[in-house]
Amino acid sequence: METREQQHQTRVAAPSEEFQMGQTGSAASVAAVACGILLAGRLSLESLMYMGFISMSGKTALTLAALASLSYVICGPLLLQARLTKRIGQMLVDRVLNARCNWESDTLRSFCEVSLWLMVVWSTYVSSEGGPIGLVAALTFGTCAGAVLAVLGELLQQPLRSVERVLRESSARRTRLKTAEEEEETFVTSNIVMLVLFGPTVVSTVYDNCSDMAVLAGILVLGGATILAAARVCQAWEPTRHLGNILQARILNTSENWREHPGRSALESTFFCAVVMGVYELHGDALFALQTGFMSGMSIVIASEVFAHGINFDIKVDDSKQTSVPPVILGYVSFMVLVCFYAREHETVNSAALSVIFNSLLWVILGRCCSAVEAGQHLGQIVNRRALDAAENWTKFPVRSAVECSAWLFGQYIGHRCGSVFASAVIGTAVGIVAVSFSEVTAWHSKKLRRAPQAKKLRGNTIKGKWTWDEVYKHSSPEDAWIVIDGRVLDVTDFAPRHPGGPIILTYAGVDATDQFAAFHRPRVYARLAQFHVGEVVGDKSLPTKATEEYRALRKKLWEEGWFEPRLPYFAFKAVVCLLLLTFVIGVLTYLSPVWILTRTFVAGAAMGIAWQQIAFLAHDADHWGITSPPSGSSFNPLSWFLASVLFGISRSMWNEEHSMHHAITLRPQEDPQFNYLPLWLISKKELDVAGTHVGFLTRMLVSVQHWTFLPVSVVIGRFNFYLISMLSALKRAVTAKNSRELCGGLLDVMGMVLFWTWYVALVCNLDTAAERTLFVLASNWTVGILHIQLVLSHLATETFTAEEERVEQFFAFQLKTSRNIDSSWYDHWFHGGLEFQIEHHLFPQLPRHNLSKVKPMVQEICSRHGIPYRSTSFSQALRDVLSDFRGLAMDIVNLKMG
Incomplete structure (x- = not known):
């Protein structure tokens, strides 16, 4: 095996070898970098001008960019001379000397750095009213911004590389366990991809000149x-x-x-x-x-x-196969029919081809949408099969495929004669569906899709009977998942992908999930468990403690006495308060005189933030079904979607899955998705014991100051981070959907967030200047940023448990030890929105907010009888406890010896 020195020498030598081998591609590389910088500058300038921040000519912008570049180049060597700024200076020098390498290895980072740097330069120049003073200010602030962006670029290098890797690499490569050599390989963006991404700007320039x-x-x-x-x-x-x-x-x-x-x-x-x-x-x-x-x-x-069902048109017909018409011939015929139908009307083959492409996309979208609706699921599957299995259909059913395709094209032709692209799409799609339905009429009656789950068939030679805990534990994988509820063993393997709560169900595969199931499901759901029943569990491995038995008795009593029934006037009053706050903001921005600058920016922005906070509380209540009762057989919550996505601007589906997981495995090290902050924050030293955790330079640096960054990051960045991850999550869910539930969730979230940004941007546009708009946006989003502190304050600086420790504690004690309440008075309950009763909420997630305070004494009695701590402190004391705990963990990470 090679020594570390040999490996290092090999890695050092590699770049020069690659450079020698890649001389022929240097021109493409330089062109790609130039295109990237040109597009970054153009987008930055046009964005600033579109938003009304600046107004300048292209020559002025180019001159400023050139002078700022010169200032940036000079600043690097100067910073290298001072000991305190030597590292930053080296970053700036590297950005200049290794520009091509940086753009190739970290395209996204370089693009963002150049764009933001130029925005600062141009904005500063205009806001300083130009002239020599404006020029000096632009160069000074631009250079400082360049240094800050270089530092941020280094800190965010790995996350940005991960984004590029998700966009570029195959899923198989991402899931493959990397070897030591793969971890050392350079992440390089293809020059041809860079040219394609940034080339349109050059194309437009070529077109002009x-x-x-x-x-x-x-x-x-x-x-x-x-x-x-x-x-x-x-x-x-x-x-x-x-x-x-x-x-x-x-x-x-x-x-x-x-x-x-x-x-x-x-x-x-x-x-x-x-x-x-x-x-x-x-x-x-x-x-x-x-x-x-x-x-x-x-x-x-x-x-x-598709038409050739192979890789070429020059195929020979095999006489031994009983195919009446070769698929390729039918393909040619269909194409010629298309040309004859459309050439005279469209005057060009290109126009006809574009029409068919558009209608093909509409066909695929219609199939996916039909699959997402219960009534049209069978039809959607048929439509999808026609699109996805086209080659197989032409090979096996050539006549049927030719007739269906001809009918589809004929319908488009009829619609086009009406003089409307819309009519062509609608009539063509309708005729195509009729043709497909007619050919499937016999299968339509014999193969109806059954939405109701069928009684499960036991795998292998398994029969219903008694199972030990060790035997149950063997069924703990996604491919073979059993769970235990009230002593009954349930096989949920096939149901898990359709579970409305997401993958949380697989977290309890092979173990007892009695209390977790009861916490999140209505009593009526128990009747549906019979279809998954495969036997009973024997043994005393999971006997409930006395505290657990009392907790279960209390939960049963609350259900029987109607404590889980929401009081609609209570939530109606909360909704009215939110509506009044929104009305106040709209009125101030719309009707108040522009001279009231502070009121129109800071006051209205703060009111907008408070409105968002209260809307988020209502969305939280709604998603836990604490305002309305869930309809039978459906997991979609329209009220929660409207509040969370349309009014608050986040992905409801993402929050639902992550929050369900958080409730079930609260603070479990690096498994609770809402409390997994590494490398930014460390919440427990148990996180360092998780397999694969690496404490590198970045982790050490960020965690060592986490008690200083906790409040600023939560308030200033938390809201904007929520926007970003919500949109990415919704888009990913829609694109990679494996079933209709995921597809609907992703599409609805995207639509809801688009509606949110539509009304919010329209509201902001009522302000007159770019400065006022910026102040309002920051005031509103930083005010609601307090919410992000409230969301974590009730759990941080408590105990954490691994999966094994959690099962020993059992659900009741585990939730008590990982949560805290916030002491509140009658006048500030509205500020906490029910989160002040975090313990009761985690024990009874579906309990309406107005009943949490009434249940609190009952929980305290159980705790006092069994010696379980009940944490309840003031908001300020809880914040001090969290900061103190963060500081202690920061000191531990600083003193940690690396092996």
Whole structure:
């Protein structure tokens, strides 16, 4: 094995070797970096001008950028001379000397740094009213901002690389356990991908300054590069990986394709070039020609694969196969029918092709949407199969496929004769569905989709009977998951992916989940457990303690006496308060004179933040079904969605899953998703014992000052971080949905957050200047940032338990030891929104907020009888306890000896 010195020398030598081998690609690399910087500057300038922050000519902006760059270059060596600033100076020097390497290895980071740096330079110059003073201020603040951004870039390097890796790498590569060598490899962004991402700015520049033929040639080249980039993106997702491989092979294996499959290559190339040239000549729009060329290139490649059911058009018909009509012939016929129908109406083949592409996308979207609705799920599956299994359908059922395709195209033609793209889409889709439904009429009656879960079939030779705890524990994987509720063993393997609460159900695979189930489900749900029943558990491994028995008796009593019934007038009053706050904000911004600057910014912003805080409390109540009762057979909560996504601006589905997990495994080290803050904060030394935890330089540095960063990060950054992770989570859920519930949740969250930003931006636009808008946005979001302190204050600086320790404690004692109440008076209960009774809320999550205080004495009695601590302190004391605990953990991480 190599020594550490040898490995280090190998890694040091690698860059120079790569440089020598990659001289031929240096031009593309430099061009890619130049395109990236140009686009970063252009987007920054146009964004500032669009928002009304600045107004300047392009030449002025370019001059400022050049002078700021010179100042940035000079500042680095100067900072290197001082001992305190030597490290920052080295970062600035590295940014300048290794610009190309930085853009290749960390494209996203470099793009963000350049964009934000230029925004600071230009904004400072304009806000200082220009002139020599403005120039000096712009250079000074711009250079300082560059230094700060360089430091932040280093700190956020790994998270930003992770974002790029998610976008670029395949899911198989992400889930593969990395070897030591893989951990050391450099993360490099492909130059061709950078060119495709940043190249459109250059294309528009070429269009403005070059001849038409040069533009056309550039469009063709960039169109091919765009197809290649799309291929790389498709390869990153398992369902589209095969498509990505096909598209990539068309571009990278051009000579081989022409040599082995000349007919196919000629048809695809001619179609692609004809569309690009036709669109450019017809519209004179280079970017539109690029877009249509990209879509047409992808469509003809996909069509050739689908119709040929292979990799070429030059296939020979096997006489031994009983296929009446070769699929490729039917493909040609359908394409010619398309040309005949549309050529006269659209005047160009390109227009007809775009119409078919649009209707194809509509067909796929319709299939997914139908699958998400109970009444149309069977139809949605049929529509999806027609799109996803096109090649198989053409091979096995050529006549049926030809008839359906012809009917679909004929419907589009009829709709187009009405002179409307909308009519073409609607009529074409309707006729296509009728044709598909007619061909599936026999299967429609024999294979009805049953939404109600069927009685489970036991795996293997398993029979209902008695099971020991050791035998139950063997069924603790997602592929074979048993849980125990009230002594009954339930096989939930097939149900787990459909569980409305998300993956939390698998956390208790192989163990007892009696109290967790009872806490989150209504009593009526117990009747549905019979279908999963596989036997009974024997043994005394999980006998309830006396405290647990009293807790269960209290819970049963509360259900029987109607304590879980919400009092609607109470929540109606809360809603009215929120409505009045929102009305006050709208009235101030709309009708108050602009001279009242402080009122229109700080006062209205603070009122907006308080309104958001109270809306968040109502959304929390609603999502726990503490305001309304859940409908039978449905997990969607429309009130919670409206409050959380439309009015508060977060992903309801993400919060629901994470919060359910938090309630069940509160503070479990690095498993509770709402209390997993490494490397920013350390909440327990038990987190360091979790397998795979690495305490590196970044973790040490951030944790060592966590008692100083806790309040600023929670208030200043917490709200904006919530925005970002909510939108990313919703988009990911919609794109990678495995079932209709996930798809609906993701799409509804995206729609809700879009509505939120629509009304919020419209509200902010009532302010006159960019400065007022900025102050209002900061005031509103920083005021609601207090909420993020409230959300964590009731759990931090308490005890933490591993999974094994938690099961020993049992649910009642475990929740008491990981939570605290906040002492409140009658006048400040509204400020805490029910979170002041965190203990009672965790023991009875579905208990309405107005009954938590009444249950508190009953819980305290159980605690006093069994010696279980009941934490309840003031808000200020709880904050002091948390900061003190954070400081102690910070000192521990500083003194930690690294092995």
